[in-house]
Amino acid sequence: ACGRLGVLSSRTCRAGAGVVVSATRSPGLGNAGNLREGSNLSKNWDLSRQIGDEHGVLIECRDVHKSFGDKHVLQGVSFKIRHGEAVGIIGPSGTGKSTILKVMAGLLAPDKGEVFICGKKRQGLVSDEDISGLRIGLVFQSAALFDSLNVRENVGFLLYENSKLSEERIGELVTETLAAVGLKGVEERMPSELSGGMKKRVALARSIINDDTKETIEPEALLYDEPTAGLDPIASTVVEDLIRSMHVTGKDAMGKPGKIASYAVVTHQHSTIRRAVDRLLFLHEGKIVWEGMTEEFTTSTNPIVQQFASGSLDGPIRYF
Numbered sequence: 001a002c003g004r005l006g007v008l009s010s011r012t013c014r015a016g017a018g019v020v021v022s023a024t025r026s027p028g029l030g031n032a033g034n035l036r037e038g039s040n041l042s043k044n045w046d047l048s049r050q051i052g053d054e055h056g057v058l059i060e061c062r063d064v065h066k067s068f069g070d071k072h073v074l075q076g077v078s079f080k081i082r083h084g085e086a087v088g089i090i091g092p093s094g095t096g097k098s099t100i101l102k103v104m105a106g107l108l109a110p111d112k113g114e115v116f117i118c119g120k121k122r123q124g125l126v127s128d129e130d131i132s133g134l135r136i137g138l139v140f141q142s143a144a145l146f147d148s149l150n151v152r153e154n155v156g157f158l159l160y161e162n163s164k165l166s167e168e169r170i171g172e173l174v175t176e177t178l179a180a181v182g183l184k185g186v187e188e189r190m191p192s193e194l195s196g197g198m199k200k201r202v203a204l205a206r207s208i209i210n211d212d213t214k215e216t217i218e219p220e221a222l223l224y225d226e227p228t229a230g231l232d233p234i235a236s237t238v239v240e241d242l243i244r245s246m247h248v249t250g251k252d253a254m255g256k257p258g259k260i261a262s263y264a265v266v267t268h269q270h271s272t273i274r275r276a277v278d279r280l281l282f283l284h285e286g287k288i289v290w291e292g293m294t295e296e297f298t299t300s301t302n303p304i305v306q307q308f309a310s311g312s313l314d315g316p317i318r319y320f
């Protein structure tokens with residue numbers, strides 16, 4: 001056991017709610033990417049400057065492979081996420097979307113290929129590295145709150161376990177962070193007393209809370225695994241807007257500027273694609289088969305994208 005709450009091993013404490021990895025800070029850059037589709041994109045971005053350009057790249061996966069037993073899940077996945085980007089990762093079930101998030105977060109090591117964080121090649125897993133520089137938070141699909149801890153202990157978990165802050169200061173930070181995600185007066189509630197949407201917001205608060213006495217404070221990249229799964233349309237909108245509001249381009253529930261430099265969202269929900277992301281990566285059979293801006297998703301002529309966008313049973317994607 002580790003820390004004041006004493007419920008998990010120290011390794012789990014570090015790699016659990018908010019993953020923190022080593023890297024250096026990088027300068028800002030607007031939305032961009034190695035865009036394979038998109039005739040009218042050049043009016044928005046100087047592509048000749050940005051394609052192949054390493055400037056502003058926070059996370060890069062290069063030819064990443066990952067197998068579980070004889071299942072070759074990731075079969076050469078390559079992409080870049082730049083500073084300022086809001087990226088969606090979509091694709092059929094079981095195609096490896098959660099797996100690539102865990103690889104990016106440093107919770108899973110690729111069998112082959114590399115992950116670069118701000119241009120620096122990651123060696124090993126996040127728990128083996130020093131904590132400094134770019135922080136990557138992973139918000140799990142299930143919200144993954146600890147059932148035996150109340151909201152305050154869940155949100156403050158990493159600080160109770162790993163920081164030297166007083167309990168009083170952690171309590172204040174928890175309240176401030178809950179307010180940033182639009183929650184008030186729920187600190188002493190147990191997870192079982194919250195709705196699904198509230199649980200997701202508590203999980204978001206846990207991934208953005210910071211020890212404000214440390215030099216490197218907030219996570220700069222957040223990875224969300226199906227943040228709106230199982231929510232009704234209105235609760236989904238609340239979470240989608242919250243994700244946007246925490247981005248550098250948005251304002252949080254308290255009207256303060258967002259602090260998250262970039263984020264990636266795995267989702268199956270059209271509303272989340274439309275509302276919370278700007279650029280999409282389509283993963284199918286272990287590879288990125290399409291990249292494009294969100295508005296191109298419904299107009300793409302790529303048969304895989306067309307089938308996925310329409311939900312048709314006819315097309316290259318087969319489940320049975």
Ligand SMILES: Nc1ncnc2c1ncn2[C@@H]1O[C@H](COP(=O)(O)OP(=O)(O)OP(=O)(O)O)[C@@H](O)[C@H]1O
Nearest residue numbers: 068069071073091092093094095096097098099100
């Ligand atoms: N730790 C593991 N051990 C064994 N198999 C695994 C493990 N993690 C994932 N898999 C398998 O890898 C494949 C990809 O899983 P993953 O969760 O990444 O897919 P996904 O695209 O996120 O799916 P969904 O959209 O249904 O959530 C699945 O077949 C899954 O069963």
